[in-house]
Amino acid sequence: MSSLLRIIAQRLLLGVLTLFIVSIIIFTAVNMLPGDFAQAILGQSATDEAVAAIRRDLGLDQPPITRYWVWLTDTLSGDLGTSFAQANFASFTGSETGGGTTVMAQIAPRFENTLFLAGVTALIAVPFAVGLGILAALFRNSAFDKGSNMFALTSISSPEFFVAYILILFLAVLNPILPSLSNIYEGMGFGERLQKTLLPALTLTLVVTAHMMRMTRAAIISLLASPYIEMARLKGMKPMRVIVHHALPNALAPIINVVALNLAYLITGVVVVEVVFVYPGIGQLFVDSVKIRDIPVVQACCLIFAAAYILLNLMADILSILSNPRLRHPK
Template identity: 85%
Template sequence: MVVFALTYHSCRVSLRVHQNPIGKTNEEHVNSVPKIIAQRLLLGLLTLFVVSIIIFTAVNMLPGDFAQAILGQSATPEAVAAIRRDLGLDQPPITRYFTWLAGVLQGDLGTSFAQANFASFVGEDSGTRTTVADQIAPRIKNTLFLAGVTAVIAVPFAIGLGILAALYRNSAFDKVSNVFTLTSISSPEFFVAYILILFLAVLNPWLPSLSNIYDGMAFSDRLEKTMLPALALTLVVTAHMMRMTRAAIINLLASPYIEMARLKGMKPMRVIVHHALPNALAPIINVVALNLAYLVTGVVVVEVVFVYPGVGQLFVDSVKIRDIPVVQACCLIFAAVYILLNLLADILSILSNPRLRHPK
């Protein structure tokens, strides 16, 4: 995940427009907005293509062999070769990559190795193989539900905390909130998760420690079982959003229009909410988008700790048994979500610029 995150961030260009360059009119700036958005979309597609190459290469470099693992150490070379032939693993890597890429472009993520019926042993292909999409569909729904619950809690909490920290800058509240956020961001996810389990499920049995949700479960029960992993993720992502909100607002408090608003007798909270916050949206939108992407792509540890049946848990289980198509699909979904939300943040940052939205 770090590889494609760094790859994508190295390609990004600052989107803030502080003033009109010499010789350019507002009309030229307005006309450039669709062009900038188109460039970001093309850059995102190119990044996703590069990431797909990295994913395929990295996954196929994993130690071990699925055919050998499923047949055991006593398997004959002929049996191993037959399994590899059924799975297409006997083909050159370049052929397998383009076959996989062509399937992805058509919406076919492949067939799970672990659920395959091997023609070499049953005499013919029974046609009952489980596709990767069939395995991932319910899992991604669960992961998105967890991410949604976390976002509903974390985003308003972090932005509100950042606004209050900026309003009461250098006060005891500001110092305590900074210590709290720095502590939460410095703690590993599994540590935060186990601390929550200890205090909220073991010592005080208020919430279930295991998030064993399933299809057809009542919404209230699903929400209750999702609350602990959602709280763990909230503590992890709050710090980034809170500190960025605080810093962005404080940077604007010395602006002339803020001073004018104060001289008019406006209350400090009104000055921040109605005047400073709208002009600080661009960096806040970016950090919120990054953390929303993390809620989908970075949930592996939390899902494993709470045994939550999401994409992260499926990813770990598939790595253990070398189920290459499922691992590749999970990685590609993580990458696509990350890039998509970054593109959305870029576009919203462009559209939130008053000079582009309201030309004179």
């Protein structure tokens, strides 16, 4: 058991290190964006003085290393900074910049929405994909297997917005079951919120199912030639039991890893679906902030995305380790 804890501690430490390196990359990349906030907000006709004033006010005139250091230390102390866009233009009047919204306050509700959407999607997609994968493995090479493979590949190969519009067509327009707009807001009841989230969640389910389903199928099938599977068959076990009870527990590690990768995608890559359904998630905020060079928000979003990836992969690693009885029960 102690070796297990050591492995987990090691992975955690590596995760923190990765996050640190990613923060450097984020900062460098964001700073390489052409133009800056001052230019973006003032437009073509800006005077050099006005641009300089805003830069000075926001600290953009400091050398990059200093700015990185300030950002890093602030972030570590839990302060993600103040959004430029909301920072008001106090600099014009020379008054204090205190009236701005913090990045935290801007991101938090959006991130919560994103997590809600990702959570609902995961609850539908993971059991659906794994179940489909198991059935495909059970009836491999049958029409069902081929059909579900085709279905999964078709939905992953179609552009997300296309899948979204098809679903809207069938579930909102032709059969008005679900609302096509996901304009959720704070203080909305859970039921209503869930209803409004369902259509984007179904769209994303179609997008992420293929990977998980095909990995489940492949991982199980790769085990079917093992002697212990033959043994289970020779003990007269039914095919379903052979697959679920004998093959699946040994196929968990690769499945967990693909699930984690797709969950990370649900948090970081769903901007198109958000736009289609006008869902107020973190993806839209991110794109808007890039457009106006609102650097603190962009950086915070990137950091959250990176942390989500690292954390989910870390969890996948740990769960894979736990799924191995050799590590859970050493000699």
